Amino acid sequence: MEHIILSDGEWKIMKLLWRKSPRSLREITVALETETGWTRQTIHVMLKRLTTKRAVRVDETVRVHGYYPLITRKDVAPEETESFLNRVYDGSIGLLFTALTENKALSDKDIAELRQILDNAEKKRKELSMIEYLLSLS
Secondary structure: OOOOOOHHHHHHHHHHHHHOOOEHHHHHHHHHHHHHOHHHHHHHHHHHHHOOOOOEEEEEEEEEEEEEOOOOHHHHHHHHHHHHHHHHHHOOHHHHHHHHHHHHOOOHHHHHHEEEHHHHHHHHHHHHHHHHHHHOOO
16 A cells, blocks of 8 residues: 555544545535634545545545545554654654653553553564564574
């Protein structure tokens, strides 16, 4: 799959489509107009861009065209996360976590979730190291 970069506005539209699709241009406009102030024309242009990027498909076989996502959040989130981490924290996960912990009191649930994520990452890394070691023996 080719890398798809979404603008902030495109993210807003994709989040709507991931929650429920298909959606018509009118439904998308109504859902976003209060938050963004975007007109129908602005959203239509953004949907055309998303279609060109192959992030969205439009069903033109029905009277009211329906827009569907062709990508998932999992398809675009890793690259977006990496871009954000590099742009804001010079690629340092430690700086990111420091900022998160200093600016927001973490709940016990948040801490447990982070611990689980780190434990899983460590386990995965050890498994990969073992596989690499075994492959080097052959």
